[in-house]
Amino acid sequence: MMEDASLITASLSQLRKREGAAYTKVTIKPVELKEQLHYQFAYYTGTKVTHQNVLPSEAAEVLTALMEETFRQALFCTPEADYQVLISKKYKVSILTKSPTKSADDLMLAHNRKKAYILEEGTPVPFLIELGIMNEEGKVLARKYDKFKQINRFLEMVEDVLPHLPQDRALTIVDFGCGKSYLTFALYHYLAIKSRRTLNIVGLDLKADVIEHCSMLAKNLNYSKLKFLVGDIADYDELDQVDMVVTLHACDTATDAALEKAVRWDASVILSVPCCQHELFTQVNNDVMEPMLSHGILKERFSALATDGIRAKLLDVMGYRTQLLEFIDMEHTPKNILIRAVKGSAGDREQLWREYTVFRDFLSASPYLEKACGDLLPSE
Ligand SMILES: C[S@@+](CC[C@H](N)C(=O)[O-])C[C@H]1O[C@@H](n2cnc3c(N)ncnc32)[C@H](O)[C@@H]1O
Incomplete structure (x- = not known):
């Protein structure tokens, strides 16, 4: 029905x-x-x-x-x-x-019955005003409308994963490669203020000036449980337990470093939009695929898609149910892929691992995520 x-x-x-x-x-x-x-x-x-x-x-x-x-x-x-x-x-x-x-x-x-946006135009929202997306009356600025829609789309995806997060205690969330943090502020507003969840959010990025600016905005907004730190994802070791890892457009293998952290924390939810997947471009090699791989532009696109297929399969092997969804993004490229992984079994682990290794060997690939998580994966 x-x-x-x-x-x-x-x-x-x-x-x-x-x-x-x-x-x-x-x-x-x-x-x-x-x-x-x-x-x-x-x-x-x-x-x-x-x-x-x-x-x-x-x-x-x-x-x-x-x-x-x-x-x-x-x-x-x-x-x-x-x-x-x-x-x-x-x-x-x-x-x-x-x-x-x-x-x-x-x-x-x-x-x-159409679903209303989570954040509605006409209702002033402090963080959207502070970020220059809305004016004091709640009117969305014409040139920021795409951003406004993107924030709402992201919050719908967050809403979808809420049942997979712990319900009975404070949440800890990390946003790796947070950059200007539009979506980090949106996440805080939605969870801490709209849904009244007790939580801590950490935004981490390499860029000190961006982090300084985000920290100032968080202070102005009185978002006391939102903290911004300068650092490299791979070196971050301040937390022992994290419930959700968000990583949006962290470049190339920085996404893999974030996924590794999430898996080691046993995070209940991972939301990741990969970006600039270059790693496999230098690795993939298969004679059967020569008609495609001999063209740089096709090899580049194929390598990016294969990278995300590999990430999704490895997450499944490591105890997640992973889906790849479309994430409309206005700033970087028109359409992106969002990796949405929630804790749970995706099927028989050995079978998933076999599927992974056959694909990996077919491409002659040696992906970062497999090497980084070697101790969490079945032996060959
Ligand atoms: C394209 S921006 C995306 C910003 C934001 N997440 C968004 O979606 O709007 C990528 C950000 O990832 C940060 N980044 C890249 N590699 C990183 C790493 N290894 N550790 C921490 N941040 C990193 C960059 O400094 C940059 O601010």
Whole structure:
């Protein structure tokens, strides 16, 4: 019913185990994002609600995991019927079909409901004013509109991963290669101020002048738990535990250094937009691929894509479920890839490792991330 878009609303209830439950109820409804149907999962914990937006093709998997692990009852409303699903303690499933409580009109209404931006124009937001994106009245400056949209897109991605972060304690987040930190400030505003999470965010960058400027902005905004430091990602060792690592456009293997740190911290979530993936360009070599690799421009693009495929597969081998998504970026290149990794099993580790090594050997590659994480990977 999700694939054919007939679901109007659903709710999951009756916890399998009350103790230690991350949320008590989940509701599902269709929403439109970037002109595409998604299903929004709302996770309720006390008075707090967090959201996850997923494509219809992925919704069944999220739903199945929730029904297998957390809830014993679900109600699905479609124009044809309401379906009540009951799962016994011994995982016996019964489905009761009842007369519909919602109509075809409700389905149409649900699909027409557009999702509002997380940060809305017309509502003054201090960090957007300080960064010169909005004026004091909350009007977005015409030439900053793309940036405004990008910040909102990034926050939607953050919203999606919230259920994967610890719910019961303060969060620690590191933004590696934070640069001017538009998105770091957005992250702080969204989590600390809008979602009222207790947290610490560290932004790290090589450039002392940029860090000095960001520190001053954080002070002006009274963002007391947002700290900026000068340093190299590979040398950063100030924290023992980090819940989420963000690294946006850190150049070439600086992204790999950030991914290595994230994996060693066992971070629950990684959001990474790689940039300037040059490493593989000097390594890839395969006679079969000569028609492509003999052209510099194709070799360059292929090497960048292969680098991200390798990163995603290695993260899967190291205990993450990794997806590559499109990240619209106005400043660097028109379209980027975002690596979104959350803790969890992506399948049989040995099989994932075999898939990785076959691909790596096919390319004659020797990637930074594999070498850096050698002790965390299966032996050959
Ligand atoms: C293209 S900028 C991106 C800034 C910001 N994250 C964004 O997306 O707008 C890349 C930043 O990464 C920083 N950087 C590159 N390599 C680094 C490293 N090894 N350690 C720390 N920062 C690094 C650069 O100084 C630069 O500010």
